[in-house]
Amino acid sequence: MSELIKELVLKNGSKIVLLVMDGLGGLPRETGGKTELETARTPNLDALAAEAECGLHLPIGYGITPGSAPGHFALFGYEPTEYPIGRGVVAAMGVGFPLRAGDVAARVNFATRDEEGRITDRRAGRIPTEKCAELCEVLSAVKIPGVELFMRPVKDYRAVVVFRGQGLSDQVEDTDPQATGVRPREPKATAKKGERTAEVAGEFVRQAGELLRDRHPANALLMRGFAELPSIPSMNELFGLSAVAMPVYPDYKGIARLLGMDVIDDLVSLEDQARALRDNWDRYDFFFVHHKYTDSRGEDGDFEAKVAEIEKVDAFLPSLTAMNPDVIVVTGDHSTPAVMKAHSSHPIPFLIRAERIRPDETREFGERACARGAWGVVPGKILIRLALSYAGRLAKFGA
């Protein structure tokens, strides 16, 4: 099917906006109650839903809880299971590190250890990003023969390390024990071809331990998600879209870069994103606007705060519709119900508004309303196809 789409793609200068509220889908707090989205006062989203086709989507499949990367892959029209992306790569791309084929990246947490080497805090007291940057600088003194090493701060206590050299592979287990009171694990190869990388990572941890000895609370480090750069066709190759991403959070920049999108940096608020949209309107076909905090508040278990984030996005919406995009898609990459404090497998409401659609009877943007919408429950990756089609960007198939 993806080969077929590629053949049918047309270019016509139309504009598509994808607005993602991360972790949008929710659950009621009590039986028969309303979800976060159903609770939120969202006059602008409701008005858009009334003019739109609505439904629910599943990014990966029935019963599968999506991580952020596969959830977004689906929204961008990719089959997520075809492109498993390791955390290390997402993190490196997120901070704009120019990964090369053969590089191995891993997420690093600065952590606290006691005198016996046991982890007492997996997040080093949540040191600020500036401190993290300073420590990355310190660790650039690590020298490993035959390997170039790059350390970059991500956010707070999180950083990313990239190893570059011959014969490296991502077949290495996490060193993060995911618990306190125990020592970090030794880097261990999961396959023969990971052995060299496990040695390199072991040497890195050893030297880092010495360099961080007096840096309490950040006197240790934990590694997760060893990953290599996968080969992924760009959105332009697949869909003929020149695409730009406007996320605030680094991880989503990483995902966007992986798919060949340009990324607008240094955005910190919805106002910034609105301005970036205006400033870049003439330069692209596809605009990815991402709001992280719906997911963050869901993960916190703070129902009311998640409602408030949805309402913020609703207030932002007019600055998006004011651009008169040919197609607007509003949805999430997965559900993060506040009652679960975690991602979940529940389908995610979406709306798609364009001139040539067949509006359904949905009059509000919410889980149950969208369940009665025109589309029912669909795979997440087809949303881009609807968008292309309603933007006049897909030719007829067959005579």
Added chain:
Amino acid sequence: MSELIKELVLKNGSKIVLLVMDGLGGLPRETGGKTELETARTPNLDALAAEAECGLHLPIGYGITPGSAPGHFALFGYEPTEYPIGRGVVAAMGVGFPLRAGDVAARVNFATRDEEGRITDRRAGRIPTEKCAELCEVLSAVKIPGVELFMRPVKDYRAVVVFRGQGLSDQVEDTDPQATGVRPREPKATAKKGERTAEVAGEFVRQAGELLRDRHPANALLMRGFAELPSIPSMNELFGLSAVAMPVYPDYKGIARLLGMDVIDDLVSLEDQARALRDNWDRYDFFFVHHKYTDSRGEDGDFEAKVAEIEKVDAFLPSLTAMNPDVIVVTGDHSTPAVMKAHSSHPIPFLIRAERIRPDETREFGERACARGAWGVVPGKILIRLALSYAGRLAKFGA
């Protein structure tokens, strides 16, 4: 996808109950009328539906009428077309015969023939099971060089034969002509590798004919569904579920054993099944409770009697909910509308109740109500994924 699920499976001690009313789906007797399920007074099922996510499922695909085995395979999370199970294997497993790889099993009907060898009754006057057992004993005198032969009674006039030896294969046609007034067919190979088995079956029929000569009305036998044991991963391998089956009917025991489930024997009523559920509650993760007679009454064309069977299951339901399973799924393996006196391809209503679900607006358990439920029409095999997910037994996919 099934490889993915396997990787994501977690174990957490949660309990999942699958309650199957065989042939549940139905049709109205007249245009605009109600189906069997819609007609039945089902206060307990309706209350459960109100707290559940509802929908319709298709075990195999649009327009395909499922047999019992593939219908159940789908419910247990298997793609039915990947595992075609011959009737002979189902029958042999059903009576607990320890089939081995390479064995060939076939269903046997005792039948009545006239002096010219023409079949006058394909069911031998529906002889009782005891008589069937006695005749199986008689037929154990059959001797075929190089082949071990096992006969086992199933129920009434039905039995199963198993051939064990070198070079056997299930590539043999039925001998049952599916009509009276004609002779049984000769066993015929459908492929070269079935030739030896066709010879063996021919010799078996010949010797059996002699041994049964004076056993009117059971003086002949018809063979159907030559089958070999397929290799199927167990529910434990695929889904990490230690599973137990509580059917009354032998065939469903066979299916359960094929998938590595333990089987509770000697259950004859819903009361027995309720007791078995209580007695085994601490020993398993997954409980398959099966009610056969909804299908039987549908096959009989007895609308009212099928309604009554559904009401019996409704009355049984409190003994199931009293166990407080983490997830309850109630559905059927296919439709058996009384007006058709046969299985049909119509989708089957289902409900799934768990703590962390998003209840829809379904307030009763019925075909039309479920069609408006949260899920629309889904493939049957995904129900197990929803159950695993809502039981907290599937990890997040991807970073």
